[in-house]
Amino acid sequence: MSLLTVDGLTVRNGTGTALVDDVSFSVAPGDRTGLIGESGSGKSLTALAVLGLLPPGLTASGSILLDGADMIRAPRGHGQVAAIVFQEPLTALDPLMTAGRQIAAPIRRFRGLRGAALRSAVAEALAEVHLTDADRIARSYPHQLSGGQRQRVAIAMAIACRPKLLIADEPTTALDVTVQAEILDLLDRIVTTRGTALLFITHDLPVAAKVVRDTHVMRHGRIVESGPILDLVSHPQHEYTRTLVDSARRFDAALKRTGRDS
Numbered sequence: 709m710s711l712l713t714v715d716g717l718t719v720r721n722g723t724g725t726a727l728v729d730d731v732s733f734s735v736a737p738g739d740r741t742g743l744i745g746e747s748g749s750g751k752s753l754t755a756l757a758v759l760g761l762l763p764p765g766l767t768a769s770g771s772i773l774l775d776g777a778d779m780i781r782a783p784r785g786h787g788q789v790a791a792i793v794f795q796e797p798l799t800a801l802d803p804l805m806t807a808g809r810q811i812a813a814p815i816r817r818f819r820g821l822r823g824a825a826l827r828s829a830v831a832e833a834l835a836e837v838h839l840t841d842a843d844r845i846a847r848s849y850p851h852q853l854s855g856g857q858r859q860r861v862a863i864a865m866a867i868a869c870r871p872k873l874l875i876a877d878e879p880t881t882a883l884d885v886t887v888q889a890e891i892l893d894l895l896d897r898i899v900t901t902r903g904t905a906l907l908f909i910t911h912d913l914p915v916a917a918k919v920v921r922d923t924h925v926m927r928h929g930r931i932v933e934s935g936p937i938l939d940l941v942s943h944p945q946h947e948y949t950r951t952l953v954d955s956a957r958r959f960d961a962a963l964k965r966t967g968r969d970s
């Protein structure tokens with residue numbers, strides 16, 4: 709049975725223009741699914757609709773079932789079922805709260821822990837995202853952390869309630885290349901160890917190929933091609949997917965020529 713079933717999702721703006729247009733896909737427990745496409749193709753709005761978090765002024769139709777909840781007609785808090793990690797960790801972090809308190813908040817709210825048990829759950833969460841010097845990090849405010857540390861804190865917050873589905877929306881785009889690889893490894897390890905389903909959103913095909921198995925290619929709000937990512941890379945059917953594969957290859961070749969292969 710699916711954990712997430714999106715069927716005919718259409719998101720319109722105030723003038724009736726479809727920003728997401730008849731999108732259907734599903735994610736089973738433990739799946740790693742990609743949504744790939746250029747900027748503006750509707751990936752983030754699809755993710756926000758799944759969580760019942762569309763910005764004001766946008767309306768969704770179709771159907772979204774998340775762990776049995778109808779996220780369009782009767783959205784309920786997604787807190788313990790699904791969590792999201794954004795491109796820019798500062799979006800998720802409160803600048804006025806220490807990292808430790810921010811990680812503690814969802815644990816207190818959804819797992820009901822207090823006192824020593826809460827402190828140990830926060831330490832466990834920091835260890836799970838491989839933040840060394842956990843005590844100092846827990847006492848730090850977001851601006852005192854590096855971009856990579858901030859993204860690890862945001863991931864710790866997202867997984868603190870043990871969601872069944874983790875949505876990662878361009879989680880490495882704002883980071884430098886070495887840190888990108890570390891964060892991808894971390895996400896990979898977390899979803900493997902916990903059996904968490906992953907919906908991974910990116911414009912970057914090679915990045916997606918590192919973590920997802922099945923993928924949907926989006927363009928102008930629609931899914932234009934779906935399938936296992938390795939098939940898509942080796943035998944792209946849609947012209948747009950071919951363009952993505954070709955540009956990834958050209959980029960890779962350019963990196964190799966300059967000796968900056970990552």
Ligand SMILES: Nc1ncnc2c1ncn2[C@@H]1O[C@H](COP(=O)(O)OP(=O)(O)OP(=O)(O)O)[C@@H](O)[C@H]1O
Pocket residue numbers: 721727745746747748749750751752753754763765766878
């Ligand atoms: N709050 C909003 N009001 C009106 N239009 C919006 C809103 N948010 C996004 N859009 C428009 O909807 C379309 C899809 O945006 P979306 O953010 O889902 O794209 P994306 O594929 O995630 O790209 P990016 O990675 O750049 O965010 C874009 O044309 C965008 O301008």
